[in-house]
Amino acid sequence: MRAAVMHDTNQSFTIENIQPRDPGPDDVVVRLEATGVCHSDISATRGFLRIAPPAVLGHEAAGVVEDIGSNVQGIVKGDRIVASLVPVCGNCYWCVNGQTHLCAETDAVRGTVRAELADGRPVTTMLGLGAFAEYMTIDRRLAVKIESELPSEQLALIGCGIATGAGAAMFTAKVSAGSSVAVIGCGGVGQSVIQGARLRGAARIIAVDPIALKRTVSLGLGATDTVDPTLADTAEQVRELTGGRGVDFAFEVVGSPATVTVAYECARRGGVVTTVGIPAPTARLDLPASDFFRAEKHLIGSYYGSTQVRSDFQRFVDLIEAGRLDAEGLITTRYGLDALPSAFTDLEAGHTIRGMVTFP
Ligand SMILES: [Zn+2]
Numbered sequence: 001m002r003a004a005v006m007h008d009t010n011q012s013f014t015i016e017n018i019q020p021r022d023p024g025p026d027d028v029v030v031r032l033e034a035t036g037v038c039h040s041d042i043s044a045t046r047g048f049l050r051i052a053p054p055a056v057l058g059h060e061a062a063g064v065v066e067d068i069g070s071n072v073q074g075i076v077k078g079d080r081i082v083a084s085l086v087p088v089c090g091n092c093y094w095c096v097n098g099q100t101h102l103c104a105e106t107d108a109v110r111g112t113v114r115a116e117l118a119d120g121r122p123v124t125t126m127l128g129l130g131a132f133a134e135y136m137t138i139d140r141r142l143a144v145k146i147e148s149e150l151p152s153e154q155l156a157l158i159g160c161g162i163a164t165g166a167g168a169a170m171f172t173a174k175v176s177a178g179s180s181v182a183v184i185g186c187g188g189v190g191q192s193v194i195q196g197a198r199l200r201g202a203a204r205i206i207a208v209d210p211i212a213l214k215r216t217v218s219l220g221l222g223a224t225d226t227v228d229p230t231l232a233d234t235a236e237q238v239r240e241l242t243g244g245r246g247v248d249f250a251f252e253v254v255g256s257p258a259t260v261t262v263a264y265e266c267a268r269r270g271g272v273v274t275t276v277g278i279p280a281p282t283a284r285l286d287l288p289a290s291d292f293f294r295a296e297k298h299l300i301g302s303y304y305g306s307t308q309v310r311s312d313f314q315r316f317v318d319l320i321e322a323g324r325l326d327a328e329g330l331i332t333t334r335y336g337l338d339a340l341p342s343a344f345t346d347l348e349a350g351h352t353i354r355g356m357v358t359f360p
């Protein structure tokens with residue numbers, strides 16, 4: 001099967017034939033129909049997410065079940081699935097306490113080698129998936145069955161951008177009706193935070209991004225105001241829009257300590273700052289400690305939008321079908337697998353919100 005292989009960090013991909021190993025008893029073979037190109041794929045090429053090359057990246061994916069292992073129940077050939085980034089084992093401390101997004105088995109399902117290069121060397125996959133390929137063989141617990149007629153391109157977005165972004169607003173921060181929100185960084189995940197805030201009934205949603213395309217798209221997805229951080233101090237501009245107070249909810253969707261500080265400055269006294277972006281492994285935060293006391297600011301982390309994939313994926317599908325969550329509006333460019341290097345270049349240059357790889 002054809003796959004985009006990363007042979008080293010800080011390098012582009014080569015499209016080549018790799019040989020899948022036979023699926024194990026708990027595996028599901030998925031024929032990919034669509035895979036989104038996400039900033040965390042770029043983070044993986046830079047070594048921010050440690051994935052040993054040679055590797056197949058791609059983790060925001062939807063497809064059709066082609067084959068199942070002998071232990072697999074509840075999924076049959078022909079089912080439509082969205083790939084989950086977490087397994088939901090159902091037995092660990094977090095799964096039984098309603099935090100399946102923090103499942104303790106997450107690292108365990110990510111390490112298995114399921115394909116080889118033509119020369120026999122083993123190929124690793126991003127997050128146990130590896131969706132920049134015609135097929136992927138994955139642990140059954142990463143395959144979430146979906147009932148829908150929606151195009152796979154829209155379903156794929158649920159698996160990362162929508163879960164991470166809309167989930168951060170809906171499930172982690174629980175944005176309240178009538179509140180004010182600032183979103184720092186408006187790529188595919190940031191635009192999904194904006195939509196999640198809109199779904200929760202926020203009155204004012206301020207999209208902050210230096211790229212004009214991202215500010216323009218945000219206005220169609222629920223933002224009420226935009227801020228260009230290159231024009232003046234971001235927190236000052238946000239305070240001007242909120243009666244001098246700052247916002248009730250600030251979201252950082254870039255993954256850098258500098259923008260966490262900006263989000264922290266944008267929040268009002270008593271406000272909630274939620275970090276969504278993926279920082280470099282060595283990054284540290286430097287915040288004014290006295291504000292935690294004096295201003296009672298709250299700083300919370302969000303992993304995978306606190307999304308409970310077994311129930312919330314279908315909930316996102318229902319919201320898209322009802323026209324209340326716009327998945328198609330996130331997709332700005334489509335690519336064949338061969339054009340994946342251009343998809344990465346376009347994303348890094350800020351020319352796309354979500355590029356989508358589609359498979360004929
Ligand atoms: Zn992603």
Ligand SMILES: [Zn+2]
Binds near residue numbers: 088100103
């Ligand atoms: Zn678990």
